[in-house]
Amino acid sequence: MPPTVVASSFLTFNTTLFNMKNILSLFGCLLVISVAGCNADFSDWTVKGHVAIEGVDKVYLQSVENGSYRNIDSTRLDKGNFKISLNQQQQGFYSLKVGYKSVPIYLDKGIRLVLNFEPDTNQKKKIVVQVADSNSEENKVLQKWADYVQNLHVGLQKDKAIPLFFQGFETANKQLNQWLAHAPTQNAVFNQQFLDRAKNDLVYELISFTRSPQGYQADLTAVTAFVEEIKTDNTLFSNAALANGMPYLYRYISLYIDFMVRGGANQFVDSTLEQQIALIPNDTLKGYYLVNNILPYYKGHDKIQNTLRDYGKYLVTAKQQQLASEMEQKLKPFALGRPAINFSFPDINGKEVSLADLKGKLVYVDMWATWCAPCRYQIPHLEALEKEMEGKDIVFVSISVDKEKAKWEKFLQQKKLHGIQLHTAGFDNELAKGYNISSIPRFMLFDQEGKVVTVDAPRPSSTELKEMIERLL
Numbered sequence: 001m002p003p004t005v006v007a008s009s010f011l012t013f014n015t016t017l018f019n020m021k022n023i024l025s026l027f028g029c030l031l032v033i034s035v036a037g038c039n040a041d042f043s044d045w046t047v048k049g050h051v052a053i054e055g056v057d058k059v060y061l062q063s064v065e066n067g068s069y070r071n072i073d074s075t076r077l078d079k080g081n082f083k084i085s086l087n088q089q090q091q092g093f094y095s096l097k098v099g100y101k102s103v104p105i106y107l108d109k110g111i112r113l114v115l116n117f118e119p120d121t122n123q124k125k126k127i128v129v130q131v132a133d134s135n136s137e138e139n140k141v142l143q144k145w146a147d148y149v150q151n152l153h154v155g156l157q158k159d160k161a162i163p164l165f166f167q168g169f170e171t172a173n174k175q176l177n178q179w180l181a182h183a184p185t186q187n188a189v190f191n192q193q194f195l196d197r198a199k200n201d202l203v204y205e206l207i208s209f210t211r212s213p214q215g216y217q218a219d220l221t222a223v224t225a226f227v228e229e230i231k232t233d234n235t236l237f238s239n240a241a242l243a244n245g246m247p248y249l250y251r252y253i254s255l256y257i258d259f260m261v262r263g264g265a266n267q268f269v270d271s272t273l274e275q276q277i278a279l280i281p282n283d284t285l286k287g288y289y290l291v292n293n294i295l296p297y298y299k300g301h302d303k304i305q306n307t308l309r310d311y312g313k314y315l316v317t318a319k320q321q322q323l324a325s326e327m328e329q330k331l332k333p334f335a336l337g338r339p340a341i342n343f344s345f346p347d348i349n350g351k352e353v354s355l356a357d358l359k360g361k362l363v364y365v366d367m368w369a370t371w372c373a374p375c376r377y378q379i380p381h382l383e384a385l386e387k388e389m390e391g392k393d394i395v396f397v398s399i400s401v402d403k404e405k406a407k408w409e410k411f412l413q414q415k416k417l418h419g420i421q422l423h424t425a426g427f428d429n430e431l432a433k434g435y436n437i438s439s440i441p442r443f444m445l446f447d448q449e450g451k452v453v454t455v456d457a458p459r460p461s462s463t464e465l466k467e468m469i470e471r472l473l
Contacts, residue, residue, distance in 0.1 A: 048083040106138040148172040240284035250292040286314040300456030301335040345422035362394040381460035
């Protein structure tokens with residue numbers, strides 16, 4: 001399963017806490033929307049303001065298409081001032097990007113939006129947005145909500161992170177419930193879209209928090225009702241329009257799946273792709289999950305081929321089909337039956353051992369390093385499998401990428417490792433380059449004729465590996 005990305009900030013980046021400088025808040029993303037089904041065009045709106053942020057010389061107007069930002073227009077600052085006016089833009093939600101900050105805005109016929117940006121005197125990395133009194137009620141509501149959600153992350157930067165988060169969450173949820181009971185504006189179209197996305201924002205903030213360093217061990221009793229609502233609400237991913245409204249939709253889906261698989265509990269629970277896909281009710285969103293969260297992580301052609309065979313029916317848009325095809329084509333050189341790269345590396349005594357030397361046997365290759373904890377975790381499982389396969393036509397080749405050869409040699413002597421032990425300093429070699437290996441552990445299986453079985457084989461700890469080997473012997 002691909003790695004899960006954890007919490008982000010709403011309108012500010014909490015780079016110290018999460019060390020993820022390119023993550024925007026979900027709500028900021030949710031509200032960057034060209035609204036599906038809302039076809040009214042308008043040619044009479046302006047966004048203007050002043051930017052007093054050092055290093056910023058340009059302002060961008062953005063929408064979202066296929067889960068990614070698209071720049072509609074931009075303008076350079078003139079003595080800190082900016083003004084953007086466009087014709088024939090669809091009414092709805094957009095984003096104004098200033099520096100690292102993306103601010104949700106709502107545009108409709110006749111709107112004159114004025115926003116001023118300045119640094120926060122109390123927090124060096126924070127940008128304050130001032131909304132003019134003349135702005136539309138829709139944009140005042142957006143900025144009010146932005147402040148509510150931003151306060152969740154201000155709390156995360158302080159010592160009492162957990163209670164401050166829950167306090168901010170309760171305040172934001174209370175405001176959302178008030179708006180659900182009493183419409184926030186006179187614009188019925190805006191109200192429905194805004195409230196739906198505000199609910200998604202709170203869901204995202206909570207499930208992100210449970211995967212943050214502070215929230216991982218937090219007691220969720222204070223938000224039990226909201227947690228239960230998330231677990232039973234099957235509408236969160238029922239609308240395909242989210243794909244054209246959320247540039248970080250894929251992080252949201254990944255976090256949501258993780259949250260649902262573990263039942264809201266703070267624990268790690270593995271899951272199959274079948275289980276993950278089943279948690280997304282909309283087929284189009286299933287497709288986006290595949291092409292953004294699953295297929296890019298495959299290293300072997302066999303895996304992407306099998307996944308497309310089983311789940312390709314969910315690739316319903318032309319863009320999804322294009323992306324999947326490109327990824328499948330990229331892995332074709334690694335396909336079953338292709339001649340394997342004839343690697344050659346020295347053993348502890350300096351003797352070169354190549355794949356060609358091992359012809360006539362199955363060859364299971366493990367690229368690893370002594371400093372790699374996941375690699376070391378697999379060693380006992382690999383040793384047990386080697387022992388079980390003694391006398392059979394299979395060899396186990398471990399290739400260390402340790403930069404310091406002496407550390408590798410010492411490790412081998414201490415652990416008394418079996419199998420063929422080889423060494424190469426890092427990833428600058430024909431095997432790593434040929435099979436796009438940049439992270440470890442990495443396992444590969446080659447047949448008796450020196451051809452590829454898979455360049456992304458199951459790990460020794462997996463029962464799938466033994467079954468695969470036995471089928472080929």
